[in-house]
Amino acid sequence: MASADFEILVVGSGAGGAMAAYELTRLGHKVVLLEAGRDYDPKKETPMFKRNGDAPLMGAATPDKDFGFYDATIDGGWQVPDEPYTAAENSEFMWWRARMLGGRTNHWGRYSLRFSEHDFKGKSRDGLGADWPFEYADIAPWYDKTEALVGVCGTNTGLDDMPPSPEGVLQPPPQPRVPELLIAAAAKKLGIPAVPMHRAVLTRPLDNRAACFYATPCGHGCSIGAAFQTTTSLLPMAKATGLLDLRTDAMVKTVTTDDNGKVTGVSYIDKKTGTEHQLKARVVILAASACESARLLLNSKSAKHPQGLANSSGQVGKNLMDSTGANIGALVPALQGRPIYNEDGHTANHLFIPWWGHKAQAAKQLDFPRGYHFELGGRFGEPGANVDTGLQGYGSELKQQVKQKYGAYVSFALRGEMLPNPDCYMDIDPTVTDKWGIPVARFHWKWSEHELKQVAHGLKTAKEILTLLGAEVGELPKPEQAILKGGQIIHEVGTTRMGASKTDSVTNQWGQSWDCPNLFVMDGGVFASNPHKNCTLTIMTLAMRNSSWLATQLDKGAL
The missing domain is CATH 3.50.50.60 (FAD/NAD(P)-binding domain)
Known part of the structure; x- marks a missing residue:
């Protein structure tokens, strides 16, 4: 040519x-x-370096800033002006x-x-x-x-879900936080490991990028390249x-x-x-x-x-998959009232729970085919706009209640494998175009029983760990209610x-x-x-x- x-x-x-x-x-x-x-x-x-207190609504998410006022994404999001997408009847998908x-x-x-x-x-x-x-x-x-x-x-964990890297490839992980160590101890009683998360954040300088100094949220963007x-x-x-x-x-x-x-x-x-x-x-x-x-x-x-x-195979647009997602959390009594210090770290969880069930699935002991992991939440973090509706009173009494519970909540974010199914695909909307006259994507979506059973197992497991921590969890939602929408995990x-x-x-x-x-x-x-x-x-x-x-x-x- x-x-x-x-x-x-x-x-x-x-x-x-x-x-x-x-x-x-x-x-x-x-x-x-x-x-x-x-x-x-x-x-x-x-x-x-902007703080929630300097932002409208304490930096909370809004329709044009889905992950908060200071999120690094500037013009994009779930909806992009002049660039629509559609969903078929009885389908909901977030792109x-x-x-x-x-x-x-x-x-x-x-x-x-x-x-x-x-x-x-x-x-x-x-x-x-x-x-x-x-x-x-x-x-x-x-x-x-x-x-x-x-x-x-x-780190190399030796677990079958986490293949090792050669010596010297991985940079050192940050130290676990106190809430993560508590979760790890409880999970260990159930035979479930919690290990350092692998994360694309520098803890040592690399080329012209500096090491993270654990001061600002990664989601804001990173001028030093860490x-x-x-x-x-x-x-x-x-x-x-x-x-x-x-x-x-x-x-x-x-x-x-x-x-x-x-x-x-x-x-x-x-x-x-x-x-x-x-x-x-x-x-x-x-x-x-x-x-x-x-x-x-x-x-x-x-x-x-x-x-x-x-597209001679007819497979373009087919086999659309996203990660499964579900969230559960609770107040851990042992974490209440502890001395307050900087627990920022590199923003996200330092420890996580990888999938531990390959052998159980091989032995057909589980009723779903593929795995999931838990991303752990819980630390002293920058206050935002969230309000604990269980608080009572006002003035110094209310302030003391807030301080007592600050940093005492932990959470589990389930992220799991989805299998392709014939109900999940995208095609082209026959009538809708974007601002430039380009036909837009149309989504078709339905979770299968595989994903729903996986989420049910994950919620049950997380509740068991939380209960060992002394937390009161209550009745679990049905998996159909708990599972997040298709596309919502952005995977x-x-x-x-x-x-x-x-x-x-x-x-x-x-x-x-x-x-x-x-x-x-x-x-x-x-x-x-x-x-x-x-x-x-x-x-x-x-x-x-x-x-x-x-x-x-x-x-x-x-x-």
Whole structure:
């Protein structure tokens, strides 16, 4: 394609797109990267040192700031102006879009857990869902490289749910907090381990990024680069090569093809001017997020691709999965009235409870097929707008009650694996378009019995641990009431899944489309399953691995 404007065109600047741009430019290839959102510089714009007391409503969440007034996401959220999405009848799905340079890496929880051999070969164990088209051993060296590059703190636990990292790869974890140690002691009585969470937050300096000094919430953004986001790491690194052309406010409309159905580039809208442009490229990489990339493919119909681009299998948009989610918490009497000190740490939980039930499932002792973990909450944190409705009185008496209970509440956030089911998918709304005339995504959603039974087990287990701590929990809600909405955990994956056969998958193990060899997908859409672990580390690892493979193909003229 001698007439191509660019060698490689990447759509999206989040975990997958930025990693692809970094790896390809590092290997000497020229890349143009298009981001639908606006430019963002966390070194200049972050409100990381702002306090809740300085914000409206004590920093509480509002419809335009879903995670609080100082959240790093600027223009995005569950609803984006001029960019609607729809849900089919009897379906409810929440779709988070960041719409800013760096994508979701600006606000994510930064939990960074490796998928294990259990996670990649679930179907081989229980016959459900789909296996990934490679083994854990194939990706393990790339996890090593990604953890070292990104900077992940944690320890090797020896647990079967947490594959080890080589010596020197993981940075030291922060010390556990008192509430976490109490939970760990209670869980141990039930044979359940609590161990350090692996998190993409630096506890030692790395390249030009400083170590965390445990002073401000990671969700505000991090000007010193301790809390990983592509805007302070991968994107500046790629720019430093001189091989990256980065364009923001570039809303990609379709992937373009020639008369033979071969991908030629993209058509995009300049959101500042409203004008449409076309760029030609030798290779196109979609990393716009699972549902946005699938939307692009479904909207890129042609005579050669009547079902949408790369969709001869009919699987684009199918196999939509999110993590399960449920929350439970209580007041722990032993934590009341303890001396108050700074317990901030690196914002999120220092300890968590990984899945401990693989052997029980192999022995068919559980009534659900896949696992979950608990993210633990509980510490002296910055006061917000939450009000304890159980308090009585006023003045000094009320103040003393607040101080007595401050830091005494603990919580369990369940995050579990969802299996794909035929009721969960996305397609294109036949009548609704966005501001730029692009047809929007329409979601279909229904939790299965697998997820509901999993949540019931998780709530029961959390109650047992809380009861051992002396907490009063009360009657548990039904799982149908407790489970969070589809999309609400912001771990949606699977819409362009990889596989070993073009009949039931969209890409091969390298993220390369079966139908169009010069079209790749490098976001969560390629996931063949959605393990209970947060997906960003694996998105970045796959993007690094697959971009390296792509570079070798380009170097030898195979593409």
